[in-house]
Amino acid sequence: MTPIHFECDKLIRFHHCDPAGIVFYPQYFVLFNELVEDWFNQGLGIDFARFHVEQGMGVPMGSIVCRFLSPSKVGEMLHLSLSINRIGKSSLELNVSGKAGGETRVQATLTLVLASLETRRSLPFPSELRNKLEGYLLPASG
Amino acid sequence: MTPIHFECDKLIRFHHCDPAGIVFYPQYFVLFNELVEDWFNQGLGIDFARFHVEQGMGVPMGSIVCRFLSPSKVGEMLHLSLSINRIGKSSLELNVSGKAGGETRVQATLTLVLASLETRRSLPFPSELRNKLEGYLLPASG
Amino acid sequence: MTPIHFECDKLIRFHHCDPAGIVFYPQYFVLFNELVEDWFNQGLGIDFARFHVEQGMGVPMGSIVCRFLSPSKVGEMLHLSLSINRIGKSSLELNVSGKAGGETRVQATLTLVLASLETRRSLPFPSELRNKLEGYLLPASG
Amino acid sequence: MTPIHFECDKLIRFHHCDPAGIVFYPQYFVLFNELVEDWFNQGLGIDFARFHVEQGMGVPMGSIVCRFLSPSKVGEMLHLSLSINRIGKSSLELNVSGKAGGETRVQATLTLVLASLETRRSLPFPSELRNKLEGYLLPASG
Numbered sequence: 001m002t003p004i005h006f007e008c009d010k011l012i013r014f015h016h017c018d019p020a021g022i023v024f025y026p027q028y029f030v031l032f033n034e035l036v037e038d039w040f041n042q043g044l045g046i047d048f049a050r051f052h053v054e055q056g057m058g059v060p061m062g063s064i065v066c067r068f069l070s071p072s073k074v075g076e077m078l079h080l081s082l083s084i085n086r087i088g089k090s091s092l093e094l095n096v097s098g099k100a101g102g103e104t105r106v107q108a109t110l111t112l113v114l115a116s117l118e119t120r121r122s123l124p125f126p127s128e129l130r131n132k133l134e135g136y137l138l139p140a141s142g
Numbered sequence: 143m144t145p146i147h148f149e150c151d152k153l154i155r156f157h158h159c160d161p162a163g164i165v166f167y168p169q170y171f172v173l174f175n176e177l178v179e180d181w182f183n184q185g186l187g188i189d190f191a192r193f194h195v196e197q198g199m200g201v202p203m204g205s206i207v208c209r210f211l212s213p214s215k216v217g218e219m220l221h222l223s224l225s226i227n228r229i230g231k232s233s234l235e236l237n238v239s240g241k242a243g244g245e246t247r248v249q250a251t252l253t254l255v256l257a258s259l260e261t262r263r264s265l266p267f268p269s270e271l272r273n274k275l276e277g278y279l280l281p282a283s284g
Numbered sequence: 285m286t287p288i289h290f291e292c293d294k295l296i297r298f299h300h301c302d303p304a305g306i307v308f309y310p311q312y313f314v315l316f317n318e319l320v321e322d323w324f325n326q327g328l329g330i331d332f333a334r335f336h337v338e339q340g341m342g343v344p345m346g347s348i349v350c351r352f353l354s355p356s357k358v359g360e361m362l363h364l365s366l367s368i369n370r371i372g373k374s375s376l377e378l379n380v381s382g383k384a385g386g387e388t389r390v391q392a393t394l395t396l397v398l399a400s401l402e403t404r405r406s407l408p409f410p411s412e413l414r415n416k417l418e419g420y421l422l423p424a425s426g
Numbered sequence: 427m428t429p430i431h432f433e434c435d436k437l438i439r440f441h442h443c444d445p446a447g448i449v450f451y452p453q454y455f456v457l458f459n460e461l462v463e464d465w466f467n468q469g470l471g472i473d474f475a476r477f478h479v480e481q482g483m484g485v486p487m488g489s490i491v492c493r494f495l496s497p498s499k500v501g502e503m504l505h506l507s508l509s510i511n512r513i514g515k516s517s518l519e520l521n522v523s524g525k526a527g528g529e530t531r532v533q534a535t536l537t538l539v540l541a542s543l544e545t546r547r548s549l550p551f552p553s554e555l556r557n558k559l560e561g562y563l564l565p566a567s568g
Contacts, residue, residue, distance in 0.1 A: 013321055014332070015314050018440060019194065019447045019500055020259050021337070025203040026171035026441070030299050033168070037297055048298065049359020052161060053305070060213065061167045067205040071262060074445055075333020117162050120213060155463055156302060156474065157310070157456050161358055163303045163479070172441050179439055190440070191501020195447070216303055217475020303478060304543050309487045310459070313452035336445060344497065345451045351489040355546060401446050404497060 004136050006043040006082045008035060012072050012100075022071035028106050029064075032096055035080045036112070044132045052117065059112040062091060066108035076100045084137045090114050090122040092133065146278050148185040148224045150177060154214050154242075164213035170248050171206075174238055177222045178254070186274045194259065201254040204233055208250035218242045226279045232256045232264040234275065288420050290327040290366045292319060296356050296384075306355035312390050313348075316380055319364045320396070327366075328416045336401065343396040346375055350392035360384045368421045374398045374406040376417065430562050432469040432508045434461060438498050438526075448497035454532050455490075458522055461506045462538070469508075470558045478543065485538040488517055492534035502526045510563045516540050516548040518559065 010031050018024040036059065040048040051057055072078055079099045086093040091113045098106040114123045125133065152173050160166040178201065182190040193199055214220055221241045228235040233255045240248040256265045267275065294315050302308040320343065324332040335341055356362055363383045370377040375397045382390040398407045409417065436457050444450040462485065466474040477483055498504055505525045512519040517539045524532040540549045551559065 011321075013318060014336070014444060015317050015450060015452075017445045019443045019445065020200050020202070021445045022202075022262075024175075024441060025206075026168040026175070029168035029171060033166075033299050034297055037295075047359065049357070052298070052358065058162050060162070060164075061210050063207075063209040064167075065205075065207050068203050071202065073333070074336065075331065120164075153463075155460060156478070157308060157459050159303045160298060161301045161303065161305045166299060168299070175441050176439060179437075189501065191499070194440070194500065215475070216478065217473065304484050304486070306486070306546075308459075309490075310452040310455035313455060317450075317452070342446050344446070344448075345494050347491075347493040348451075349489075349491050352487050355486065404448075 004043075004083070006035075006039040006136060008038050008042075008080050010034065010078045010080060012074055012076045012078055014074055017074045020071075022073055025068055028066075028068070028098065028108075031078065031080065031098070032108065032110065035082055035096065036094075039082055039136075043136070044129075046129070046132070056117045057123065058115050058117050059092075060115055062111040062113045064108060064110055066106065068106050070103055070105050072098070072100055072105045078105065082136070084133060085109065087125070087130065087133055087137060090124050092125075095138065146185075146225070148177075148181040148278060150180050150184075150222050152176065152220045152222060154216055154218045154220055156216055159216045162213075164215055167210055170208075170210070170240065170250075173220065173222065173240070174250065174252065177224055177238065178236075181224055181278075185278070186271075188271070188274070198259045199265065200257050200259050201234070202257055204253040204255045206250060206252055208248065210248050212245055212247050214240070214242055214247045220247065224278070226275060227251065229267070229272065229275055229279060232266050234267075237280065288327075288367070290319075290323040290420060292322050292326075292364055294318065294362045294364060296358055296360045296362055298358055301358045304355075306357055309352055312350075312352070312382065312392075315362065315364065315382070316392065316394065319366055319380065320378075323366055323420075327420070328413075330413070330416070340401045341407065342399050342401050343376070344399055346395040346397045348392060348394055350390065352390050354387055354389050356382070356384055356389045362389065366420070368417060369393065371409070371414065371417055371421060374408050376409075379422065430469075430509070432461075432465045432562060434464050434468075434506055436460065436504045436506060438500055438502045438504055440500055443500045446497075448499055451494055454492075454494070454524065454534075457504065457506065457524070458534065458536065461508055461522065462520075465508055465562075469562070470555075472555070472558070482543045483549065484541050484543050485518075486541055488537040488539045490534060490536055492532065494532050496529055496531050498524070498526055498531045504531065508562070510559060511535065513551070513556065513559055513563060516550050518551075521564065 016023050016027040037048045040046045094110045096108045158165050158169040179190045182188045227237050236252045238250045300307050300311040321332045324330045369379050378394045380392045442449050442453040463474045466472045520536045522534045
């Protein structure tokens with residue numbers, strides 16, 4: 001079985017751009033947040049809002065490694081792609097890229113942590129969630 | 143001569159926080175952008191706005207490595223500190239941290255690139271700017 | 285001919301919401317900006333990005349009257365609707381509403397001004413643009 | 427006794443501005459939110475964060491009337507001023523203006539509502555809060 005990538009397109013909007021006319025880089029992280037939200041809703045079949053509000057769980061960011069390779073301009077369509085590098089006990093390493101105009105604009109490794117919103121402590125992935133996540137796990141290289 | 147850190151305090155505001163009541167992580171990057179702006183204006187003595195508008199130069203983000211160690215809450219005062227790890231021909235590796243309540247909340251390495259806003263290409267640091275930057279360069283560990 | 289409303293749905297995302305768990309009101313204006321952008325692109329058939337970048341024109345906000353009738357929560361789908369109350373020489377009065385869960389959440393009158401990005405002065409609507417706009421003009425009451 | 431205005435200065439930052447190089451108008455509302463926050467903390471002597479987190483109260487926006495008179499550019503210092511037009515049972519009409527370069531850039535009337543964060547219903551002003559608010563009430567004209 002080939003690994004699954006979750007993919008979606010995001011229009012680069014006027015409000016994403018800075019006075020230099022290109023995406024203000026923190027807005028890429030807002031778009032990555034939308035990507036994770038869309039992935040939960042559409043890819044994993046987990047309602048992201050209920051996950052927070054009813055189940056009291058969240059996926060705060062633990063760490064980020066991100067390269068901004070080329071600027072994106074207003075009106076461009078950014079193609080976002082997400083897959084999983086590694087699933088830990090309560091954390092998840094995502095591989096995310098944004099492409100437009102035939103080139104990679106941004107490439108990131110995001111480590112999300114499953115956490116209780118109440119205690120703000122990490123939680124082990126429930127097995128049902130872990131099973132869903134594994135569908136997006138890239139095969140180990142080597 | 144001891145290396146200089148540029149430091150400033152930023153109040154965690156209501157609009158920085160998410161439904162979990164803690165800083166929404168892209169807002170840390172907005173605060174880092176304010177920190178760089180304040181550093182130019184107050185630390186380096188370079189008017190950040192004129193640098194863009196009149197000199198046509200910018201410092202877009204090239205890459206980021208960032209760890210979010212502990213959440214920050216509305217009403218807390220985040221103490222930001224900036225120093226330079228490395229000065230390249232046209233890029234700059236900054237070491238940035240945010241502390242509050244006696245603990246480090248966020249720690250990042252930011253690589254900024256000096257670029258022409260018109261051509262969007264990197265520019266070598268003018269010697270006057272390089273001299274100013276060197277005042278914030280950490281001594282090489284060795 | 286019945287007047288046309290331009291309509292689109294916007295998911296209330298995690299990043300739109302504040303620590304109270306509801307839309308942080310400035311985010312409604314970001315969504316209204318997306319609505320106007322979508323209206324140009326899809327409704328009027330005018331590429332909003334080219335309109336700015338190539339034609340050097342913009343539609344800055346002149347004034348706003350807005351009522352926030354009921355809060356919107358993360359995960360809700362906000363149905364936005366836009367029509368025109370009045371077309372002046374170089375300004376445009378839009379009627380915008382956002383509905384969800386069978387109730388109106390936000391209702392606004394937005395006055396946009398056609399302006400040159402270079403001179404920052406208002407411009408009279410070109411006749412081709414005016415003709416397109418008239419398709420969204422509500423009939424005068426009375 | 428002369429009416430008191432609460433005043434503060436806000437630097438127009440790079441991240442407030444859009445590709446046209448001027449303040450993206452929803453950012454004015456973010457700045458107004460900071461103004462209200464500063465007013466609570468410094469003017470009224472009420473810790474805005476504790477007001478939310480510990481007292482479970484908020485001041486959501488009920489309605490806005492706002493005119494954008496002239497654009498503000500990156501690097502400008504915006505002088506914000508706040509006073510009260512009217513104090514109702516559970517709502518408050520604020521008069522807010524932003525000035526720079528000797529001219530008014532933005533002028534707004536903001537109606538805030540005192541609300542319980544839990545029930546999301548309006549609350550009558552406690553007498554202690556009402557007394558503090560009255561120090562910023564403009565004398566009735568006429």
